Each structure stands twice: as C-alpha cells, then as structure tokens.
Amino acid sequence: MIVIPAIDLHEGQVVRLKQGAFDAVTYYSTNPAEVARAFEDAGAKRIHVVDLDGSLKGKGVNLKAIESICRAVQAEVELGGGIRCVEDARRAFSLGVDYIILGTIVAKDPMAVKDILKAFPGKAGLGIDALNGKVAVGGWKEVTDKSAFDLAAEFEPLHPAFVVYTDISRDGMLTGPNIETTLSMVGAVGIPVIASGGVSSLDDLTALAQIPGLFGAITGKAVYEGRFTVEDAIKMVIQPIKHP
Numbered sequence: 001m002i003v004i005p006a007i008d009l010h011e012g013q014v015v016r017l018k019q020g021a022f023d024a025v026t027y028y029s030t031n032p033a034e035v036a037r038a039f040e041d042a043g044a045k046r047i048h049v050v051d052l053d054g055s056l057k058g059k060g061v062n063l064k065a066i067e068s069i070c071r072a073v074q075a076e077v078e079l080g081g082g083i084r085c086v087e088d089a090r091r092a093f094s095l096g097v098d099y100i101i102l103g104t105i106v107a108k109d110p111m112a113v114k115d116i117l118k119a120f121p122g123k124a125g126l127g128i129d130a131l132n133g134k135v136a137v138g139g140w141k142e143v144t145d146k147s148a149f150d151l152a153a154e155f156e157p158l159h160p161a162f163v164v165y166t167d168i169s170r171d172g173m174l175t176g177p178n179i180e181t182t183l184s185m186v187g188a189v190g191i192p193v194i195a196s197g198g199v200s201s202l203d204d205l206t207a208l209a210q211i212p213g214l215f216g217a218i219t220g221k222a223v224y225e226g227r228f229t230v231e232d233a234i235k236m237v238i239q240p241i242k243h244p
Contacts, residue, residue, distance in 0.1 A: 001209045003233045004078075004194065005039040006048040006220035007032055007069065009062040016221045017052070028224045032065045033072035042230035046076040046098075048164075048196075048218045054082025055103065060091060070096025080127045080164070084109070089116050089124065101164055103127040104137040107144050107151060117158045125162040126191075128152055133181070136168055148181075149188040156189050162215060163189065166196040176204050179211070186213050194218060202228050202236050209237055 008015050010022070014029040029035050036047055049069060053061035060066075060082045070077050079092050080101030092100050105112045106126050116124050129136045130148035137144060152163050165185045167178040177198040186193045192215035195208050199219045208217045223230055 001211075001214050001237055002046060002216040003044065003205065003230065003237055004046045004048045004216050004218045005042075005044050005223055005230050006050065006196075006218050007035055007039075008050045008052055008220065009065050009081075010052045012062055012065045014224075015052070016224060022052075022056075026221075026224075033068040036069040036073045036075075036077075039230050040073045040075045043234040044075055044230055046078060046216070047073065048194075048220075049077055049079045049097070051079065051081030055080075058082055058084055058104070060088065063091075063095060066092075066097065067095040078125065078164075083116075085112055086115050086119050089120055093120070093123070099123055099125055099161060101125050101127040102160075103129065106155065107135045107137050107146055110154075113155065114158060117155075117160060121159070122161050124160060125164060125194075126152060126155060126160045127164045127166070128185075129166040129168055130181070131168045149185060152185065152189045152191065156191055160191055162192040162194055164194045164196050164218070167198060176200055177208055177217070179207055182208065182214065183211050186211055192216075200227060202233060205233055205236060 013027055014032050014035050015025050015027050017025050039047055051062045076098040078099040079097040080103055083089055083100050084105050089100050102113055128148050131143050135144045135146045135148050135151055177195055182195045194216040196218040200222050
C-alpha cells in the first residue's frame with residue numbers, strides 16, 4: 001500500500017473541508033507548490049490533488065495552482081474535480097498531471113466516462129464518494145440511490161486505472177477510516193482501490209495496510225494538523241508498526 005498525501009484547492013489555496021462543506025473550511029497554505037515539494041521531499045511518490053471549486057462548478061477552476069504543483073515535483077500527480085468530458089481531461093493533462101479522477105460523471109454521464117477511458121487508457125481513475133453506501137455527486141451536494149460497489153463494478157470492464165473510494169462521513173473528521181466498507185470495495189472489484197477519508201493516525205494507516213490488495217491510502221487533514229508526518233507514514237507502511 002502506498003501513502004498518498006492530499007492537496008485540496010479552494011480559490012488557489014490549500015484547504016481542508018469537513019465532509020465536503022465549504023462553510024467548514026480550514027486554510028493551510030497560500031502556496032500549493034511549496035506544499036507539494038514538501039510532500040515529495042518527505043518521500044511521497046504520488047500526490048492527490050482536488051480542485052474543490054471545479055467539483056462545484058463542473059469545470060477546472062484552480063488551473064494555475066494545479067500547474068504550479070506539477071511543475072514543482074517529479075512525483076506523480078492525480079487530479080480530481082471538474083472533469084466532465086474528453087476536452088476537460090485533455091486540459092488537465094496539459095497542466096502536467098499524470099492521472100485524472102472522474103467523479104460526478106461516473107454516476108451522471110456513463111457515456112462521457114467511456115469516452116474518456118477510451119481516449120486516455122490507463123490514465124483515468126474513478127472517484128466514488130459514498131454516504132451510507134450511496135454515491136454522492138456534485139461536490140457531495142447530491143446523494144443518489146446508486147450503490148458505490150455496484151457503480152464501481154459497472155465500469156470494471158472498461159479498465160479504469162484505479163478507484164478512489166471516499167467515505168464522506170469520515171472525510172476531514174479525523175475519526176478513522178471505514179475499514180469494513182473499504183474492504184468490501186476491494187472485494188467487489190478487480191480495480192486497484194485507493195482509500196480516502198478519516199485517516200487520523202499511524203494506527204489507522206496500519207489498519208488499512210492490512211487490507212489484502214489495497215493499492216493506496218490518501219491522507220490529508222491528519223498531516224496538516226500534525227498528527228503524523230508524511231515521512232513517518234511512508235516509513236510505517238514500508239516497515240509496519242508491530243503491536244503486542
């Protein structure tokens with residue numbers, strides 16, 4: 001399992017939200033590129049970037065910040081937020097990102113997803129965000145009646161590069177990841193799964209690392225709040241903490 005630190009962008013700044021709520025935003029840095037460099041210096045091989053404003057508006061918004069991140073690091077950059085069509089995807093890649101994450105359209109516009117996966121094989125992943133097992137879209141403002149597991153399985157034949165599975169109830173709350181549902185997602189599909197939401201400690205990462213086949217885990221607020229460092233998290237995954 002790899003550790004993937006997150007950079008969430010709002011109005012060009014690095015922020016974290018609680019359960020996706022823009023009225024519960026905490027600002028951490030005005031220099032996203034600097035944050036990305038610090039993550040890379042700590043050993044991160046991949047960085048997770050979310051254009052929060054893009055998620056709401058349905059188009060890329062924080063383009064300058066995203067480009068600055070890509071120029072600042074050699075680490076892989078995966079980007080989600082506001083990618084709705086092939087042209088949006090092409091624009092994202094032109095900024096220098098290595099992978100894109102398709103969110104809202106996975107539930108709303110499957111044909112667009114198919115077009116993007118076909119146009120950029122091996123470079124597009126699915127972002128499936130769930131509340132009580134149901135998929136949420138549009139910056140988590142709308143909860144659908146679609147099962148997160150069923151939706152991921154629906155696109156498996158198209159060979160997405162990965163699935164970022166987020167438990168919204170845990171995101172930004174530092175309450176621990178939902179191990180049970182993450183395990184279920186890994187078991188439901190043959191696509192590499194990246195867990196997101198709720199990581200609050202090295203113990204949480206240890207627990208996730210015990211899930212057979214889990215590709216990666218995203219960590220955000222815990223790092224910004226000083227619960228642990230990216231360097232310590234990566235070392236822990238390489239040499240897991242042993243408990244008595």
